[in-house]
Amino acid sequence: MKKIMSMLLVLSMLLMGAAMAESETLTMATNAAFPPYEYYDDETGEVTGIDVEIAQAICDKLGYELEVVDTDFDSIVPGVVSGKYSFGMAGMTVNEERLQSVNFSNTYATGVQVVIVPEDSPITSVDDLFAEGADNAIGVQQGTTGDLYATGDIEEAGLGSVERFKTGTDAVLALTTGKLDCVIIDNEPAKNFVAANEGLKILDTEYAVEDYAACFAKENTELLEAFNTALAELTEDGTVPAIIEKYIPSTEAAAEEAPAEEAAAE
Ligand code: GLN
8 A cells, every 4th residue: 555655656746747847838928129128139039128037037936938929019908918918018107097907016117208309309398398389290109108198298288299100119210210309208218219329319307207017917816926926036136126237237327317317216
């Protein structure tokens, strides 16, 4: 009897081992045109960035494989709701509208909506966008909070028009070719876009300060809780701060004088 029991024990351990070796995969939906949070690495051709590295560290801790899916920003929330993706992580701002359909993890970074203009632009502060008689062509990435603000504050207020692009890169391209007066977008990608394109600058005043978090289907509370626990541990042990520091060095932030850095340093 004892022999059978120990054989059964060995057998069940073997089976468990096999199951663990084939660990489950979590799919993360993102929009890989948002450096330094997610973008294609020129050398490897893979999607990399702050969000991808944090998600990878969390999956490693929880024993999941990670698969990153690059999709349009505005199809991330619907895809998470339908169960097509396990979660969404895309420099995504927590807001009331999204909270109607998804749950958010604890926040891991701050984002600031800023305004990119040509260096010689007559727009010198965010307030200029709301001035009486203003009539600007504003570029945004479709479905982002920048889109939401510009639509409400500018288009619906009769202070100009809003053009919606699939990616921030496309919006900035339209700005450089003179088709727009400005682009409203998150500060870190804005810094990347301004560095990559001549003749652009970021206005000193901020449009809005926001919190970034990962989104989950409402019924998927178990995964959300595990994610939050892992995120807290990885923040506590310095892993998450190190990932952020790698992509947004605080020394560089302190050396520059752009408003985005001031906000990041707060
Ligand atoms: N933070 C913005 C939002 O959540 C933009 C995110 C993005 O373009 N990836 O709407």
